[in-house]
Amino acid sequence: MASVNDTQAEYVAMVFPDHPRKHMDKHLRPYKCPVPNCMVNNFxxxxxxxxxxxxxxxxxxxxxxxxxxxxxxKGFSRxxxxxxHMKRTHNQDEQDVDAMHASRLTEAVIRSSYEVTNETAAVGEQVGVLGVSVASVATLTSDLDVSSLKKTHLTAKLRELEIERVKAQKAMAQFDGDIAALKRVLSIM
Structure with a gap:
């Protein structure tokens, strides 16, 4: 006589002929987090x-x-x-986030290029514009063009300034509204 488990396995194999194990994994949840003291359920x-x-x-x-x-x-993983978070907490849209992220990446690239340049400049290399040694950058990556790096940085900075201008315009509009409201209140008194 077949056991209950055998009957269930046959049923699962019949209903899910392509992936019976995948279906059973949803119930058995065999994947456990390896981090000690992690209290989450298995996956x-x-x-x-x-x-x-x-x-x-x-x-x-x-x-x-x-x-x-x-x-x-703390940051985010996604x-x-x-x-x-930026929409909810800081009233900024996705383009603002992209522009700020691009600007920060560009600054990080320039900063890391500058640090490498300062290390190699001590050996006697010539340091160029933005403190970037052409030779050291060329050794890091042959197709990195310093002028395109400057252009990328300036473009990101322009975007950041445009975002700041929009924020300032919104703040000015709010100030104007507050001033008008106070004037109305004072005229009533």
């Missing part, structure tokens, strides 16, 4: 476990650009979470 797929590990235990790669925000240090 049905290895992809779910990888996502959990990346989002919960991984290093955040998207940080809030506002230095006074707690998420400036870009869409940063975008939602």
């Amino acid at each position: 049905a797929t290895s992809g779910d476990l990888k996502r959990h590990h990346r989002e919960v235990h991984g290093n955040p790669s998207f940080v809030c650009p506002n230095t006074s925000c707690k998420r400036h240090r 870009r869409d979470n940063l975008v939602q």
Whole structure:
């Protein structure tokens, strides 16, 4: 006589002929987080476990650009979470986030190029514009063009300034509204 488990296995194999094990994994949840003291339930797929590990235990790669925000240090593991945070907390849209991120990346590239240049300049290399040694940059990557690096940085800076201008215009409009409201209140008194 067939056991209950055998009957269930036959049923699962019949209903899910292509992936009976995948179906059973949804019930058995065999993938466990390897991080000690992690209290999350087991996962049905290895992809779910990888996502959990990346989002919960991984290093955040998207940080809030506002230095006074707690998420400036804590950050987010996913870009869409940063975008939602910026909309909800700082009233900025996705283009603002992209422009700030591009600007910060450009600054990081220039800063790292500058640091490498300063190290190699001590040996006697000639340091060029922006403190970037043409020889040291060429050794890092042959197709990195210093002028395109400057252009990228300036473009990102332009975007950042345009964003700041829009913010200032919004703030001025709000100030104008506040002033008009106070004038109305004073005229009533």
